Amino acid sequence: MSPSALPAARDRLRIAIQKSGRLSEPARALLASCGLSWRESRDRLFCYGESLPVDLLLVRDDDIPGLIADGVCDLGIVGRNVLAEQGSQRIDDAGSVKYREWRALGFGACRLDIAVPDSWEWSGSAQLRGKRIATSYPALLGAWLREQDVVADVVPLSGSVEIAPRLGQADAICDLVSSGATLAANQLKPVLTLLQSEAVLAGPAVPFVDAREELAALLLRRLDGVLRLKDSKLLLFQAQRQTLPALLKLLPDAEPPTMLQVDGADTLALQALCHGAMTWQRLEDLKLAGARGLMVLPVERMLA
Numbered sequence: 664m665s666p667s668a669l670p671a672a673r674d675r676l677r678i679a680i681q682k683s684g685r686l687s688e689p690a691r692a693l694l695a696s697c698g699l700s701w702r703e704s705r706d707r708l709f710c711y712g713e714s715l716p717v718d719l720l721l722v723r724d725d726d727i728p729g730l731i732a733d734g735v736c737d738l739g740i741v742g743r744n745v746l747a748e749q750g751s752q753r754i755d756d757a758g759s760v761k762y763r764e765w766r767a768l769g770f771g772a773c774r775l776d777i778a779v780p781d782s783w784e785w786s787g788s789a790q791l792r793g794k795r796i797a798t799s800y801p802a803l804l805g806a807w808l809r810e811q812d813v814v815a816d817v818v819p820l821s822g823s824v825e826i827a828p829r830l831g832q833a834d835a836i837c838d839l840v841s842s843g844a845t846l847a848a849n850q851l852k853p854v855l856t857l858l859q860s861e862a863v864l865a866g867p868a869v870p871f872v873d874a875r876e877e878l879a880a881l882l883l884r885r886l887d888g889v890l891r892l893k894d895s896k897l898l899l900f901q902a903q904r905q906t907l908p909a910l911l912k913l914l915p916d917a918e919p920p921t922m923l924q925v926d927g928a929d930t931l932a933l934q935a936l937c938h939g940a941m942t943w944q945r946l947e948d949l950k951l952a953g954a955r956g957l958m959v960l961p962v963e964r965m966l967a
């Protein structure tokens with residue numbers, strides 16, 4: 664199939680991801696870990712799915728909500744901030760948003776914050792009355808201001824928002840913050856969080872009515888397996904039966920362990936899938952509580 668002629672047939676799933684930017688590599692890596700592979704096209708905007716009928720469309724992240732709402736793409740990986748900002752423009756006849764967040768993906772974490780000059784003594788949202796607030800998120804900021812009953816002047820900017828107060832364009836800002844370094848470099852401080860964001864898998868609010876439904880379900884099953892195993896490890900050890908209660912207390916993040924009796928009634932061999940980080944400190948605590956021959960193994964795949 665020529666990449667310029669996108670298929671009209673609905674027996675393939677089409678996923679939009681960011682072409683280049685913070686979310687592009689992690690999004691691709693996550694889909695690849697779900698067993699997807701693609702044939703690269705020369706223009707690198709459309710990648711034909713080889714291992715499964717799941718194609719990739721590489722686009723600007725701002726276009727992803729519209730592509731899903733219009734049915735051009737079936738799913739998309741995009742920041743919750745972008746999805747939420749555009750929600751009010753993507754309404755169906757019944758007044759509901761046409762897409763929804765299917766899964767939070769655990770990368771691209773950031774917050775949408777209000778920030779004010781370091782010199783301000785912050786006393787609360789009423790302080791923003793009559794002020795000019797620069798933002799790339801006018802819909803989210805506008806909705807929040809209405810909720811707070813604060814009338815302020817929203818100054819929409821598409822980027823470099825943090826510099827607006829220094830340029831005299833605005834008094835405060837509302838923008839994405841991760842480390843806080845950009846705010847600090849511009850003598851601003853965060854005072855309120857409007858939204859906690861991360862990359863999400865977005866899809867239509869209603870089910871597919873054709874072969875895509877089964878494909879989407881397969882992808883979600885694999886995705887859930889991958890997300891569940893993030894940071895998960897298989898812990899193997901031996902212990903005396905009477906030490907078990909103390910050991911299990913140290914493993915609150917573990918699935919119920921599999922136990923095997925070895926070497927008489929009192930010695931057990933255990934294996935437990937643990938979802939938290941398995942640090943040296945934890946292993947030392949387990950050893951002190953009676954665990955022997957501790958081994959931590961990576962878990963590659965899981966199908967519940």
Ligand SMILES: Nc1ncnc2c1ncn2[C@@H]1O[C@H](COP(=O)(O)OP(=O)(O)OP(=O)(O)O)[C@@H](O)[C@H]1O
Nearest residue numbers: 681684685686723724725742744771772773839841
């Ligand atoms: N500082 C940050 N730290 C972590 N995640 C962030 C940060 N800034 C943005 N993000 C998340 O990454 C997403 C993509 O950010 P990026 O800067 O790559 O977007 P962009 O410049 O709008 O890209 P595009 O060219 O696709 O429009 C944001 O929408 C947000 O969800």
Ligand SMILES: O=P(O)(O)OC[C@H]1O[C@H](OP(=O)(O)OP(=O)(O)O)[C@H](O)[C@@H]1O
Nearest residue numbers: 822823838839840841842843844845846
């Ligand atoms: O809190 P920090 O870790 O400093 O990150 C915050 C900055 O990151 C993003 O900008 P980005 O670097 O993507 O630039 P852009 O928005 O101009 O593309 C965001 O718009 C902030 O400016």
Ligand SMILES: [Mg+2]
Nearest residue numbers: 723724725726
């Ligand atoms: Mg963008």
